[in-house]
Amino acid sequence: MSTATRPRLEAPPNSCDTHMHIYDSRFPQAPGGPKPPGDFPVEAYRRMQARLGVSRVVVVQPNAYQDDNRCTLDAIAQLGTSAKGVGVVKPSVTDAQLDALTRGGIRGIRFMTLPGGALGWDVMDGLAARVHAFGWHAVVQLDGRTLPEREAQILRLPGRFIIDHVGKFLEPVPPGHPSFKSLLRLVDTGRCWVKLSAAYEVSKSGPPRYEDVGALARALVKAAPQRMLWASNWPHPTAPKDAFPDDANLLDLLLEWAPGEAVRRRILVDNPAELYGF
Secondary structure (H helix, E strand, C coil), X not given: CCCCCCXXXXXXXXXXXXXXXXXXXXXXXXXXXXXXXXXXXXXXXHHXXXXXXCCEEEEECCHHHCCCCHHHHHHHHHHHHHEEEEECCCCCCCHHHHHHHXXXXXXXXXXXXXXXXXXXXXXXXXXXXXXXXXXXXXXXXXXXXXXXXXXXXXXXXXXXXXXXXXXXXXXCCCXXXXXXXXXXXXXXXXXXXXXXXXXXXXXXCCCCXXXXXHHHHHHXXXXXXXXXXXXCCCCCCCCCHHHCCCHHHHXXXXXXXXXXXXXXXXXXXXXXXXXXXX
């Protein structure tokens, strides 16, 4: 992982990274969660953030901590008013606990339906309704190839919702594929937001351009620039140690995926401000 390069893209003031994780050895791994990839505390993220010129951030609860949100809440508190969070709660959560999480900066619930995730399809309907009452939205990570069979359930989500990582098609599909058309139908509802992030997790064409995922990202930007978000996915918990993506390059992908300064400003500043209330 290069820490020296700076992006070519000059991020506008108040740009937001809408998906990253903090791992802090002060907080133990939760039973059932995968092992943390190492110690990646707030001060390490701040160095990366400064290099990219991005000032706002959404801290997303890592699978390693399951529904123990203490590390994420601690990170939001350290990062201050420029940070919000996405948490994980189980069906047994009380309204008082939800209220405390909301006061701590949590604005969304994470449904990670792939292996290692804490919340799947079985609890989505009930939990999404519970947290919607507190102003939260749902953040859904899935294998995009399953979207046609999951589309009806996702459409039942109340209010706004986010699909992670350009749909995260575990085998990238062409833009004309039925599963990508399913994602575009969700976007067409006006309630669906998509993160332009983590291309490296699934791309077969590889860095630096990730052309296979890039084709989907460009189609999404064209369809609804007003509901696209950018994210680093730092510290890249599933990336092989010898093949870490360069965070500067991940930001620079927007130069290709979202040609036009006004559109990039929307993706980096305006859209996350609207969704997260910055």
